[in-house]
Amino acid sequence: MAEELVFIPGRWDITYNYAAGKVSSKFFAELRDNKRLMGIKCSRCGRVMMPPRGFCERCFAPAGEWVEVGPEGTIQAFTITVEKFEGNPDPPFAVAYVQLDGADTAMLNYVRGLDFSDLNRAAESLRVGTRVRVVYKEQRAGEVTDFEYELV
């Protein structure tokens, strides 16, 4: 007789309320209320960090002044997710790291308005160096998905 193996069902379901901190909270308020994307400058080297954070890892110095960036930028990397993964949006969807004009680093977001019927062609339209612009959503909740990118 084959030995029976027992399986015990389980699930991790834990609630969090992540405090975003002062720096990110200001970024989200500017995004929601003024439709502006604000980067933050390193107080030492002056590089403009997007997304903004409280310090520059390179200089190990605190962040300094706020600077508006965009509204256009350049794709530095992208992918098109075609497979359905638990917890992910329904595919297909494209995301890209975009270096917004005036920023020294690239920020991730969705790229909207693409035709995915031919994947290689869709990928070609997103190739590194492609120009995109920021599009703000009508209803903004003060979160990173309040904006998206679209091809210029």
Add this chain to the structure above:
Amino acid sequence: MPRNVAIVGTGQTKYTTARNEETYEELIHQAARIALEDAELTLKDIDAVVISQAPEALFGIDHPERWVVGAAGAIGKPVMRVHTGGATGGSAAQAGFFHVASGLFDTVLVVGAEKQGDTPDAQLVLNRIMEPRYELPFGLNAISMTSFQAVRHMHKYGTTQEQLALVAVRSRRNALNNPYAHIRANHTVADVMKSRMLCWPLKLLDCPPRSSGSCAIVMASEERAKGMGKPVAWVRGVGATSTTYYMGDKLSGLPFNEHGDWDELALAAQHAYKQAGITKPGDEIHVAEIYAPFTICEVAAKEALGFCEKGQACPLEEKGWWDIDGHLPTNPSGGALASNPIAVTGLARVAEAALQVMGKAGQRQVDGAGTAVATAIGGTLQFHTVMVVSNRL
């Protein structure tokens, strides 16, 4: 000055999707026993234990080092859990090395296990490594974040999807010679190209399986190792470099800042090569076990490790340069494309490199393998480890 250290025993268990006949602690125990037997030592000989454990959500037991203290033979001994994501096994092996090299411990067991077969949601777990303010909402996981690297490499060097497919074909063909490997197959480039797209440009067969299994190594001081009268693998160099969480910081063209090139791995390799006295890695290293769960990872790694010029890993692949009978065989075990038990994928690279220089790699043995290198990567391609092992001091 650090003491000389040798790997004197290895233990692996079969890598497969689900190891339902053993609990997580039993997998740890199996690998530890096999490694001790291989080292011809008993638990009494072990002075300290390093546990190689990656994200616990992959198997759903929090603070898992608690559970496995007895299974790892650590009762009454110092224990240290190491976790650097995918690089965990590489970091754990280095922690074992540091224990012995420091002179504080003579013989150390490094052991770990992975049991991601217990969840269908491995990519959800790997999505939760993203921070919630700026990146969590975008459906990233191990596959999509590696696609960014592929996109950069293709952009810079003209690398094609067909060239990446060759890495998958060679790896799983090599795995046919490895009894521990999970996916052992004679795929063709066409098979890889026809496999379904997951995150462009990475298709199913560009990606690793979800594997469960366990691995252990025993490390000993020079005095102990020389007294054993058997082949050992001398650790000749170790290097490790970490880099920023922020992927977008590595995508802006600043110096030492390129996601597609793995400058950090190159730096870790330079440290390890300097200790080992290696100046021409492409000629002085005879076999490499590279942590490459995705095809692009092996390409970027070989270029960062100095095995060839930037952009040349794929053209050389087409000439058989990296085949088991080629100039510099890579991943004769099949590597992570054949078996990816995340917590010990890096440790398995070290064990396989050690087996090669001990001459104990069986069907996958590379002729004349005197010096081998093992690497690991973890996080959002953030943690890099390199270890050089050799059959002589």
